Structure formats: structure tokens, C-alpha cells
Amino acid sequence: MDSREIEQLLAEETLDFKKYVNLVLRYWYWFVISLAVCLGLAYVVTRTTHNVYQVDSTILIRDDKNRANTGAEALLSELSLVNNTKSIQNEIGIIKSYTIAYNTVKELDSFHTTYKQLGKSGFKQNVVYKNIPFRIAYDTSYNNPHGTSISIEFTDGKTFTAKVNNGDFSDPKTIGQKVIIDNFSFTVIPTASYSEKELAGQTYIITRNDLNELANVYRNKVKVNLVDKNASLISLSTTGQSADQEAEYLNKLVEVYIRQGLEEKNQIAKNTIDFIDNQLFGMRDSLQRAEVQLRNFRMNNRILDIDKESSMLLDNLKNLQTSKATVEINQRYYAYLKNYLQKRDSYSDIVAPYTLGINDMQLINQLNELSQLSTERENMKMSVKQNNPAMQQLEARIRNTKNALMEKVNSLIATNNITNDDINAQVRKIESNISSLPINEQMLINKTKMYDLLDKMYTYLLEKKSEASIAKASNISDCKIVDPALAINAELKQPKPKMNYALGFILGLLIPLIVIILRDYFDNKIRTVKDLTGKLPEVSMLATLDHSQLPVDIPVIERPKSRLSESFRTLRTNINYVAHGKKCMTLLTTSLISGEGKTFCASNLAAIYALSGKRTLLVGLDLRKPKIQKVFESTNHYGMSGYLSEQNSFEKAYKPTSVSNLWIAVSGPIPPNPSELIGSPRMEQFLAEAREQFDCIIIDTPPVGIVTDARIIFEKVDLVLFITRMGVSPKDVVEYCKELHSYLGSKLALVVNDFDSKKSYTSYSKYHYRYSKNYQSEYYEN
The missing domain is CATH 3.40.50.300 (P-loop containing nucleotide triphosphate hydrolases)
Structure with missing residues (x-):
């Protein structure tokens, strides 16, 4: 291939800009028509698109780095089973959960019914949230099914006709008069914003919302993201036709999330207090009886104290009784834990072992893992079905962890029994020495021994109950509102006239240009010399x-x-x-x-x-x-x-x-x-x-x-x-x-x-x- 052929080949493969400029000039009217159509469509889209606003809020999730290390916080950390260090991704999942969304819309009465005003064109429906001129009061004796739309046309400020879905309009009714259509019965009641002049000739579409569907709608449209990967700031945003409505939803969502978090934290302390109360209830009468018997024995036998040898034996016996009290409390906790694992399916509220001074790290780690898996399962249930492979895999992990934990509890019970038997053997040895003492001293030592054992156990449990009560009373949320959602700060997302017209202008130029290029590219005919x-x-x-x-x-x-x-x-x-x-x-x-x-x-x-x-x-x-x-x-x-x-x-x-x-x-x-x-x-x-x-x-x-x-x-x-x-x-x-x-x-x-x-x-x-x-x-x- 010589140089001339190479130059010719390069010339053939190079885009001929001058050719396409001439083509554009030749078909100039295509661009005029295309620009007119595209700009016209941009105008129609701008005029008919609903106003959509974005509302934002920012919250702070406290973790170990930004939580104040107060005495109450440290105590609650000891009472909690799961480590207080927050997993931000878990918290984001909780905020986006169906349960939170449902509880939020349930508490917002104004969300239960949607009011839309029909525009003059008959196509655009504008959501009316604040300053609604009337409200619908449903007759609860009728079915009034959710998800049904009611159209109300006001002929003047007082008279209107109504229809349900696509049915026929009712006879004219007046404000305050009951309307009955099929399974619907309602009354139109004026509000403080009522005005006969402004209401005349208007058409409203009212929908009684299904809370389950509404919760799913908001759950899907609320966006929750980390502000920075190195911080625990979370931004929440949602979009809708009413900035006031979306701001109210976000603020209520954060309120429900904070309240639920506090309730979960308080439940930890409450479970601990309930467990200790159950132990104290069975021990209180026994302690009182032991105290009365010891006091009566001393009074009846006129024995105020014992001799030196008996005192030494009694001190040794008290030390063993202290150890026995600890073993007894541990045994009761292990029994509680075993019974809990056998009868319960949720493991997020188990009383922590360190509550009673049990510091077996393997047991603590297994309980932490089981509790975290249980919480993860509850969150996953909100988004997937039971037969989902991920859910089935999680259930298998929970079963394996539970089985391992049961083996650990059985092993601890057996070990605790051995320790108890050893203490009992030492007690019997001391008791054999005591048997050589006079009968009155023997009886005094035995009664003193019983009273001291019960008293130590009772006092220990009272201390733990007091600690748990203090933690519960001083509990604060791990979430702090940094920026609440404000309607005044809402950003208009749609329509965007400048962007629409710019896009229309670009498409108006681009469409005929592409047509010209493609037409020329696929044209197999000779068009120019x-x-x-x-x-x-x-x-x-x-x-x-x-x-x-x-x-x-x-x-x-x-x-x-x-x-x-x-x-x-x-x-x-x-x-x-x-x-x-x-x-x-x-x-x-x-x-x-x-x-x-x-x-x-x-x-x-x-x-x-x-x-x-x-x-x-x-x-x-x-x-x-x-x-x-x-x-x-x-x-x-x-x-x-x-x-x-x-x-x-x-x-x-x-x-x-x-x-x-x-x-x-x-x-x-x-x-x-x-x-x-x-x-x-x-x-x-x-x-x-x-x-x-x-x-x-x-x-x-x-x-x-x-x-x-x-x-x-x-x-x-x-x-x-x-x-x-x-x-x-x-x-x-x-x-x-x-x-x-x-x-x-x-x-x-x-x-x-x-x-x-x-x-x-x-x-x-x-x-x-x-x-x-x-x-x-x-x-x-x-």
C-alpha cells in the first residue's frame, strides 16, 4: 500500500465535519420543528408535573467515642447483654424498617386521609395538607374500606355532590349533612380554614389510606445515609408534594425511633430488676424466720456470745457460707437461663450474667452472639419472607449458637454442682468439730450460720437491684437530633423549569442531528459528487x-x-x-x-x-x-x-x-x-x-x-x-x-x-x- 492509498484510506475514515455542517444547513427546518416540539413538551411537563419537595433531617448516633462515660452509662453497659457500641448500619436498617414506618404513620392522624385538589386543567392533583377547608368524618357503623377515593365537587361554598371511585355522583348535599354511598358513610365538616368563596367550583379527591400500604410507601422513599464514613451522623430525607407533611413525618419518625431505643434500653434494666425481685421474694420470709429464731434462741438461753474456739469455727463457717451463697445465686441464674432458652424464641432481652457477678467470657460471648443474631432476625423479618435463603441461613446460625450455649449452660451447672459439693464437704467437716462443743453453742452456731447465709444473699441481691434501678432512672437515648426536618428548608426537586427547557433545547438540537447522521450513515446511495x-x-x-x-x-x-x-x-x-x-x-x-x-x-x-x-x-x-x-x-x-x-x-x-x-x-x-x-x-x-x-x-x-x-x-x-x-x-x-x-x-x-x-x-x-x-x-x- 503506497502513501497515496494510505492517505485516501485515512480520509475515508475521518468524519467529514464540513459535510455534516452543510447537511444541517440544508435541513434547518428539521431543527426548527424539533425545537418547537421539544420546548413545547418541556412546557407541558413543567406545567403538569406536581411540585415535589425534598425534606432533610440529621441525627447523631452515640457510640463509645462520643458517649459521655457517666456512672449510669457505665452501669447500664454492665447490665446490657449486647455491647453498647452501635453498629451504624444496623441503626440505619432499624430506621428504614417497616415497624418504625408503621408506628410513625399510625401516630400521625393527619396521614390517615389524603386530600387532593384537582387543578384547572383536570389533570394535575395537588396535595392539600395544611389549611384544609374541610375534613371528612367517617361513620364507623359502615365499612368505609381503605384505599377508596371519594370525589367531591362543590357547586358553591355549601353544596356539593360526591361519588366513590368511578361511580355516579350522589344527589346534592350540604356541608354537615351525612352522605351515604354504597359502603361509605361520611360527613363533610368545615375547618378553621373554611371559606365559601374559595371552595365554590373546586373539586377534591379524598382517599382513606391503608396504613400498611402507607407504611411501605414511606419505608421505600425515605433515604437514610451516613453523612461521613468516619462519623456517626446520619442524614434522613424524603420527598413528597407537601413539604409540611414530609417534615412532620421525618420528625415523627425520629421521635418513634428514639422512643423505641429508650424502651429497649429500659427493658434490659427492667428484666434485671424483675429477675432479682423473683429471687428476693422467695428469700425474704426465710431470712425473717432465721432472724427471729436466732433472736429467740439467744433470749431463751441467755447466750449473747460464744467463746474463742467457737468463734473461730463460726468465722470459717461464714466464709464457706459466703462461697456457698455465690454458688447458689449462680445456680439459680443457670437454671433461669436454661429454662429461658428452652421456652423462648427471641433472645434479645436475656438478663446479662455480669448482673450477678458471673464473668465467664465464653458464656458472655455466646450470649452476645445469640442476642445479636436474634436482633438481626427481627430486622430481617421486616423486609424478607421466612423462606428466603438468607433468612434460612440466619435461622441455622441461631440454632447452632443456641445448641452450643445449651451445652455451655449444662457444663456450668455440672461444674457448679461439683463446687457446691466441695463446699458442703468442708462445711460438714467444720460441723463435725462443732459437734464437740456444748449443745447450746452448737445450736447457736447453726442458727447463726443459716441467718448469715440468707442475709449475705439478700443483701447482695438488694445491691444489684439498686444498681439496676439507678441505671434505669438515668437512662438516655443513644440518638440526638442535630437538625430537625423543617418545611421552610425544603428543596424543590420537581418541576425544574430551567433544567426542563435546557433539556428540551438540547434534545431539540440533538434529535434531528442524530437522525441526519444515522440517515447519512445508513444511506447506501451516492448523494454528492x-x-x-x-x-x-x-x-x-x-x-x-x-x-x-x-x-x-x-x-x-x-x-x-x-x-x-x-x-x-x-x-x-x-x-x-x-x-x-x-x-x-x-x-x-x-x-x-x-x-x-x-x-x-x-x-x-x-x-x-x-x-x-x-x-x-x-x-x-x-x-x-x-x-x-x-x-x-x-x-x-x-x-x-x-x-x-x-x-x-x-x-x-x-x-x-x-x-x-x-x-x-x-x-x-x-x-x-x-x-x-x-x-x-x-x-x-x-x-x-x-x-x-x-x-x-x-x-x-x-x-x-x-x-x-x-x-x-x-x-x-x-x-x-x-x-x-x-x-x-x-x-x-x-x-x-x-x-x-x-x-x-x-x-x-x-x-x-x-x-x-x-x-x-x-x-x-x-x-x-x-x-x-x-x-x-x-x-x-x-
Whole structure:
């Protein structure tokens, strides 16, 4: 590949900006229409779109880094089973949960019914939240199903008609009068914003909302995101037609979330207090009885104290009783825990082991894990079904953790029993020493031992209860409102007139531009001269024949001053220059496909040569679809097929026409073997004789892209005129011409037919059109 071919290839692959600029200028009215339509649509969208506002709120979730480490907080941390360090993602999931959304809309009475005012156009429905001129009071003795719409049309400020869904309107009613339609019964009651003048002629659509559906709507549209990944600030936002309504929802949502968090934290302390109270209840009477018995024994036996040896034994026994009290409390907690795991399915409110001084880390970690998995399951239930694979996987983890925890509890119970047995053995040893003491001292030691044991246990539990009560009383929320939702700070999200009109303007320009580019890209027809000359620089283009709507077959004869006739004169001049010095020029016209005007070009070219005084012979060698005889209104007898098949002589093969110096050799009757006839020696003999008698021979042949007839005599002519037609010739003609040029060389020349300078978009075409238009009256006919 040489440098010229490379440059040509690069030129073909480069986008022709000038071409597309001319195309845009040519189809300017497309852009005007497109801009009008798109800007009109932007106007309609702006006018009919509901106002949508975005309301925002910001809250802070306290964690270990930003929580004040007060005594109450530290105590609550000890009472809590789950670590107080908040998982921000978990909190976001809770805020977005269905339960929170449902509780929020349930507490907002104004959300239970939606009021919309119908716009003047009849299409736009505007939500009315504040300053509602009336309200609907439902009769609870009727069904009044949720999700049903009531349309109320006010004829004046007091009278109205109503209908349910798409039913018929009721008889006229007045404000305050009960309306009964199907399963609905309600009364229209005026509010403080009521005005007869403003209400007259208005239409309202009232919907009794289903709280479950409303909760799902808000759950899906509330956006909860971290303000910064390194902070625990959370932003909440929602959108709706009423900024006041959305702000009220967000504020109530945060309120419900804070209250629920406090309730969960208080429940931890309450469970601890309840557990301790249950233990104290069974111990209180026993302690009182032990105290009374000890006091009565001392009074009755007049024993105030014991001797030194007995005192030592009693001190040892008290130490063992203290250990036994701890083991006893642990045993009761393990029993409670085992019973809880066997009977309960939710594990988020288990009393923490450190409440009673149990610090087994394996037990604590397993309880933490089980509680967290239980909380995760409760949150997941709000968004997925039970048969969801993720839920089933979570249930399996909970079962495995629970089974491991049960094994741990059973192991602790067994260990605790061993410890208890060991303490009892030591107690029995001391008791055996005590048995050697006097009977009164033995009895005093035993009663003292029982009282001290119960007293230590009771006092220990009272201390833990007091700690839990203090924690509950001083409990605060882990959530702090940083910025409440305010309607005054709401951002208008829709409509955005500037953006709509800008988008309409851009689309108005872009749509026709894309259409033009795609139309040009997929267009397989030759549209400009550059489509040929730009890709076939090696092939000469002899002329561009102007487009004409003249109703004649040979305009060079009947309209000699037309632009088309002048185009053929230009073609004749260029041919004479190329074939300079030839005594008799032999020209051949062909094309790639039919319909490109080769017969028209051959006929007019022959006529224009005849007008110049040259004896011209036009040969109709399209033996398959003869046309020459129709152009010159002649018969198709004899002709070329007769001569080539040796049925008539050379003199009978052609005939004169009404045009001076012009003879035609018609195609003759259609033969069965046109290609063979054209390739026969008779064809060479015909051309030899014709060259002796004529100055110019023009041969009209069939399309070279369809049949091979023209190729047969290429080597017998001086010049091959390849006819192309604007808007008809396919772009494949370029590759075909390249192939022909490879062996015809300079004998191949292009002629562009039906060139319309008005429709073309090259600078040459525009210049040609303006020049022709300016001088048409002086030089040309219409």
C-alpha cells in the first residue's frame, strides 16, 4: 500500500465535519420543528408535573467515642447483654424498617386521609395538607374500606355532590349533612380554614389510606445515609408534594425511633430488676424466720456470745457460707437461663450474667452472639419472607449458637454442682468439730450460720437491684437530633423549569442531528459528487449533468438553452479533450444498475455531437431491454441483433433520425444469446465499417453490474463513460469502478447524472446553484 492509498484510506475514515455542517444547513427546518416540539413538551411537563419537595433531617448516633462515660452509662453497659457500641448500619436498617414506618404513620392522624385538589386543567392533583377547608368524618357503623377515593365537587361554598371511585355522583348535599354511598358513610365538616368563596367550583379527591400500604410507601422513599464514613451522623430525607407533611413525618419518625431505643434500653434494666425481685421474694420470709429464731434462741438461753474456739469455727463457717451463697445465686441464674432458652424464641432481652457477678467470657460471648443474631432476625423479618435463603441461613446460625450455649449452660451447672459439693464437704467437716462443743453453742452456731447465709444473699441481691434501678432512672437515648426536618428548608426537586427547557433545547438540537447522521450513515446511495471524486481520485469525472424536470427525452434538441443542454455541451468538450486526435471516437455508456440514465445520456450525447456537425451513430447494444427506438420514436426491426446474427446487412442495421447528422442502430428483436452475439466477429466488423462512415460512435450497453455484455467490447472502444445517478447509484459503485480502472486505466471516465445543486450539500454545489440562478434568465431557459 503506497502513501497515496494510505492517505485516501485515512480520509475515508475521518468524519467529514464540513459535510455534516452543510447537511444541517440544508435541513434547518428539521431543527426548527424539533425545537418547537421539544420546548413545547418541556412546557407541558413543567406545567403538569406536581411540585415535589425534598425534606432533610440529621441525627447523631452515640457510640463509645462520643458517649459521655457517666456512672449510669457505665452501669447500664454492665447490665446490657449486647455491647453498647452501635453498629451504624444496623441503626440505619432499624430506621428504614417497616415497624418504625408503621408506628410513625399510625401516630400521625393527619396521614390517615389524603386530600387532593384537582387543578384547572383536570389533570394535575395537588396535595392539600395544611389549611384544609374541610375534613371528612367517617361513620364507623359502615365499612368505609381503605384505599377508596371519594370525589367531591362543590357547586358553591355549601353544596356539593360526591361519588366513590368511578361511580355516579350522589344527589346534592350540604356541608354537615351525612352522605351515604354504597359502603361509605361520611360527613363533610368545615375547618378553621373554611371559606365559601374559595371552595365554590373546586373539586377534591379524598382517599382513606391503608396504613400498611402507607407504611411501605414511606419505608421505600425515605433515604437514610451516613453523612461521613468516619462519623456517626446520619442524614434522613424524603420527598413528597407537601413539604409540611414530609417534615412532620421525618420528625415523627425520629421521635418513634428514639422512643423505641429508650424502651429497649429500659427493658434490659427492667428484666434485671424483675429477675432479682423473683429471687428476693422467695428469700425474704426465710431470712425473717432465721432472724427471729436466732433472736429467740439467744433470749431463751441467755447466750449473747460464744467463746474463742467457737468463734473461730463460726468465722470459717461464714466464709464457706459466703462461697456457698455465690454458688447458689449462680445456680439459680443457670437454671433461669436454661429454662429461658428452652421456652423462648427471641433472645434479645436475656438478663446479662455480669448482673450477678458471673464473668465467664465464653458464656458472655455466646450470649452476645445469640442476642445479636436474634436482633438481626427481627430486622430481617421486616423486609424478607421466612423462606428466603438468607433468612434460612440466619435461622441455622441461631440454632447452632443456641445448641452450643445449651451445652455451655449444662457444663456450668455440672461444674457448679461439683463446687457446691466441695463446699458442703468442708462445711460438714467444720460441723463435725462443732459437734464437740456444748449443745447450746452448737445450736447457736447453726442458727447463726443459716441467718448469715440468707442475709449475705439478700443483701447482695438488694445491691444489684439498686444498681439496676439507678441505671434505669438515668437512662438516655443513644440518638440526638442535630437538625430537625423543617418545611421552610425544603428543596424543590420537581418541576425544574430551567433544567426542563435546557433539556428540551438540547434534545431539540440533538434529535434531528442524530437522525441526519444515522440517515447519512445508513444511506447506501451516492448523494454528492465528493462521494465519487473523494474515493476515486484516479478516475476522471468528465461532467455533472444537471437535474431537469423537462418533459422531453432529448432536451438538447427541444430545449437547447436549458442548463441540462449546457451540461451535455460541457461533457462533449471534455470528451474531445480526452480523445484529442482521434479520427473517429468510439464511446461506450454503461452503469452499475438499471435506472441510472445511461440510455438518456447516450441519446443526448449523440444529439449534441450531431449538432456540432459530426456524423454520429448511436448504437443500441442493450439487446435485452431495447430503448433507443422509443426515444427516437422508431421501429425495432432489423437493427443490431439482426446484423450480428447475419440476418441483415450493415446498411439495414442503422437508419437516419430527424436530427441532422444523427443515425441510430436500434437493438432489434431480442435474441436468445445476446452475449455471444456481441462477442462475435460480426461486432468487430460492424465497428470497422462504422468507423469508415462516421465521426463519432456512441454505444449504449446494458448495466455492467448485472450482465457481462458491456465488458465484452470494452477493449474495442476509445472511452468508457460510466454513468452514475445522484440518489440512485449505490455506494458500491466506487469499489466497482476501482476494479474497472485496474484494467481499463485512463479509458474509464465518470459522468454524474441528475445532479441537483439545490439538494446537494457541498460548497461547489451551492456555488453552482447560486451562479446558475443569478444568470439563468440571461443564459438559460426554464
